[in-house]
Amino acid sequence: MAQNMSVEICGVRLKNPVMTASGTFGSGVEFSEFLDLNRLGAVVTKGVALVPWEGNPVPRICETPSGMLNAIGLQNPGVAVFAKRDLKFLEEELSRDQAGEGTKVVVNVCGHSEEEYIGCVEKLSDEPRADLLEINISCPNVREGGIAFGTDPKGVERITSAVRKAARQPVIMKLSPNVTSISEIAKAAEAGGADALSLINTLTGMKIDVERRTFALANRTGGLSGPAIHPVAVRMVYECAQAVKIPIIGMGGIRTAEDALEMIMAGATAVSVGTASFHDQTTVLSVIDGIEGFLERHQVSDIRDLIGCVR
Amino acid sequence: MKYREKATVLGCEEIGTRIFSLRLETRQIAAEARPGQFVSVYCSDASRLLPRPISVCEADAGAGVLRLVFRIAGKGTQEFSRLCSGDKVDLAGPLGNGFSLEMGEGKRILAVGGGIGIPPMLETAKRLASGGQDVTAVLGYRDEVFLRDEFPCRCIVATEDGSCGTRGNVLDAIRAGKLEADVIFACGPAVMLRAIAAYAREHGILCQVSMEEKMACGIGACLSCVYKSKEIDTHSQVKNKRVCTEGPVFLSTDIEI
Numbered sequence: 001m002a003q004n005m006s007v008e009i010c011g012v013r014l015k016n017p018v019m020t021a022s023g024t025f026g027s028g029v030e031f032s033e034f035l036d037l038n039r040l041g042a043v044v045t046k047g048v049a050l051v052p053w054e055g056n057p058v059p060r061i062c063e064t065p066s067g068m069l070n071a072i073g074l075q076n077p078g079v080a081v082f083a084k085r086d087l088k089f090l091e092e093e094l095s096r097d098q099a100g101e102g103t104k105v106v107v108n109v110c111g112h113s114e115e116e117y118i119g120c121v122e123k124l125s126d127e128p129r130a131d132l133l134e135i136n137i138s139c140p141n142v143r144e145g146g147i148a149f150g151t152d153p154k155g156v157e158r159i160t161s162a163v164r165k166a167a168r169q170p171v172i173m174k175l176s177p178n179v180t181s182i183s184e185i186a187k188a189a190e191a192g193g194a195d196a197l198s199l200i201n202t203l204t205g206m207k208i209d210v211e212r213r214t215f216a217l218a219n220r221t222g223g224l225s226g227p228a229i230h231p232v233a234v235r236m237v238y239e240c241a242q243a244v245k246i247p248i249i250g251m252g253g254i255r256t257a258e259d260a261l262e263m264i265m266a267g268a269t270a271v272s273v274g275t276a277s278f279h280d281q282t283t284v285l286s287v288i289d290g291i292e293g294f295l296e297r298h299q300v301s302d303i304r305d306l307i308g309c310v311r
Numbered sequence: 312m313k314y315r316e317k318a319t320v321l322g323c324e325e326i327g328t329r330i331f332s333l334r335l336e337t338r339q340i341a342a343e344a345r346p347g348q349f350v351s352v353y354c355s356d357a358s359r360l361l362p363r364p365i366s367v368c369e370a371d372a373g374a375g376v377l378r379l380v381f382r383i384a385g386k387g388t389q390e391f392s393r394l395c396s397g398d399k400v401d402l403a404g405p406l407g408n409g410f411s412l413e414m415g416e417g418k419r420i421l422a423v424g425g426g427i428g429i430p431p432m433l434e435t436a437k438r439l440a441s442g443g444q445d446v447t448a449v450l451g452y453r454d455e456v457f458l459r460d461e462f463p464c465r466c467i468v469a470t471e472d473g474s475c476g477t478r479g480n481v482l483d484a485i486r487a488g489k490l491e492a493d494v495i496f497a498c499g500p501a502v503m504l505r506a507i508a509a510y511a512r513e514h515g516i517l518c519q520v521s522m523e524e525k526m527a528c529g530i531g532a533c534l535s536c537v538y539k540s541k542e543i544d545t546h547s548q549v550k551n552k553r554v555c556t557e558g559p560v561f562l563s564t565d566i567e568i
């Protein structure tokens with residue numbers, strides 16, 4: 001019996017529920033030397049803005065137990081070069097079957113202001129290869145690079161509806177965990193017209209280098225990611241799944257199929273693998289294979305039967 | 312091409328205080344590695360997620376043997392120092408650009424290494440020497456000398472405590488030996504590289520330096536490892552180059568060293 005692995009996110013079919021996490025996979029070019037991108041449900045690209053961004057000074061990262069802190073600061077080449085180069089690469093690399101289906105592309109967008117988000121989203125409207133947009137309103141490392149928009153329900157609703165109006169593609173709002181109540185934020189995004197939600201972005205943290213008696217990161221604080229944050233992410237996915245009707249893409253510390261299945265059972269329709277790809281470039285494939293193996297072992301005919309099965 | 316491999320440890324020995332020489336049998340990496348490139352070495356303890364970048368010290372393409380020489384700097388390198396022959400270790404590589412040895416063709420070359428920046432200069436010097444190039448190695452140590460006897464070319468040594476060669480740093484040794492050069496290849500601590508770059512600028516010498524920065528992916532995808540460049544970089548579209556991809560070796564005049 002062949003199990004169904006495909007899921008749907010706001011009308012877009014994913015051949016399996018596993019994608020990459022923005023910022024940990026570039027645009028796939030580098031990882032394509034290690035794995036076939038065509039096996040993924042979707043490639044999620046690094047945050048892109050209307051114009052190029054320099055990002056933060058180095059050191060931008062440090063390792064922490066079962067995780068890492070990053071303060072890249074959303075360095076990106078700007079949407080024009082991104083479209084011409086990175087989307088073109090994905091267009092060539094990703095094949096489609098007779099029905100026109102294949103690995104999807106989710107373009108992650110960041111901005112300093114509402115106008116910048118809208119400008120970038122409008123530029124992407126003409127790009128046929130951008131199947132879905134993921135709007136980062138939660139980057140903890142750039143003051144206006146998102147988090148300013150992402151922590152207040154009214155602000156979230158406003159930016160969501162502004163982006164929703166400007167976008168041709170379905171819009172996924174990416175939420176910050178650095179809030180008192182993530183389900184309030186989720187409801188605000190839904191009220192603003194979000195087609196789906198992604199969570200979680202990184203948790204703000206700090207590391208001190210005791211030998212040098214200073215901050216490990218030039219930015220002082222950074223976003224914590226990796227297996228260390230997984231239980232927090234599962235809890236937040238669960239809370240949001242109880243609070244909204246739109247689909248949720250779960251992420252945060254996924255390293256194994258079991259981690260991904262936890263997210264799915266907590267209510268996620270799809271999942272993203274981020275930091276774990278730094279330890280092993282092919283993590284995302286072993287997560288896909290492991291989910292398939294689980295369905296087989298437990299004689300589950302359809303992955304969709306597991307979504308939110310734990311209440 | 313880059314490869315992810317499980318390499319087999321052939322041996323791991325201490326060649327200096329807290330400095331280890333690790334020989335690995337690889338399927339592809341050793342065959343394709345060039346001097347100045349590096350490999351990502353992964354910890355078997357998965358709570359340490361990030362790869363440790365370690366330079367190619369020697370690469371024997373025929374035998375498929377890669378040699379890494381590293382100093383214990385923390386938990387990851389400590390783990391590697393305990394590897395025994397027969398153990399497996401995860402690697403990705405070869406990574407980065409490596410030195411452009413062609414730039415030295417027919418020229419007087421200095422291969423300058425400081426401290427734990429010396430290992431990559433060994434394969435560099437070996438390839439230059441076997442190619443019949445005029446290369447002198449300049450090696451700077453704090454006190455204890457390692458690897459020097461393996462260099463197949465003229466070797467000038469500086470030690471900070473004066474226990475061997477010139478007392479002082481590599482530049483003191485270059486000046487004391489009145490070494491003249493058209494091209495410098497260098498790897499070592501940032502302060503040393505900055506001084507070498509300034510020296511090269513003063514004397515009109517072409518200079519390639521191998522830089523370090525913290526890395527998360529090691530393959531160019533995460534933008535952790537950037538170094539400021541003089542001009543806008545075509546990949547980033549800003550004045551940032553990725554040490555793991557455009558580097559680790561840069562022309563000293565291309566970066567804000």
Ligand SMILES: Cc1cc2nc3c(=O)[nH]c(=O)nc-3n(C[C@H](O)[C@H](O)[C@H](O)COP(=O)(O)OP(=O)(O)OC[C@H]3O[C@@H](n4cnc5c(N)ncnc54)[C@H](O)[C@@H]3O)c2cc1C
Binds near residue numbers: 380383388523525
């Ligand atoms: C291109 C390149 C080539 C290198 N070649 C060599 C070599 O041939 N021999 C050698 O002994 N060392 C080399 N280093 C330095 C080596 O990567 C670090 O000493 C090592 O990563 C320390 O790991 P740790 O777990 O022991 O230390 P920890 O301090 O516990 O490491 C914590 C984290 O910081 C990172 N880190 C710590 N120091 C450095 C550093 N100097 N550069 C980059 N990341 C660092 C580690 O990778 C890890 O992610 C090289 C670095 C780079 C960038």
Ligand SMILES: Cc1cc2nc3c(=O)[nH]c(=O)nc-3n(C[C@H](O)[C@H](O)[C@H](O)COP(=O)(O)O)c2cc1C
Binds near residue numbers: 072200227
């Ligand atoms: C180095 C790095 C860069 C990131 N860049 C972005 C980004 O550009 N946009 C974004 O929305 N999230 C970004 N993230 C957050 C991840 O997409 C993800 O939400 C988070 O890391 C949690 O998942 P993980 O634990 O699997 O990595 C980044 C994370 C890391 C580690």
Ligand code: FES
Binds near residue numbers: 525531532537
């Ligand atoms: S380490 Fe990821 S881009 Fe260099």
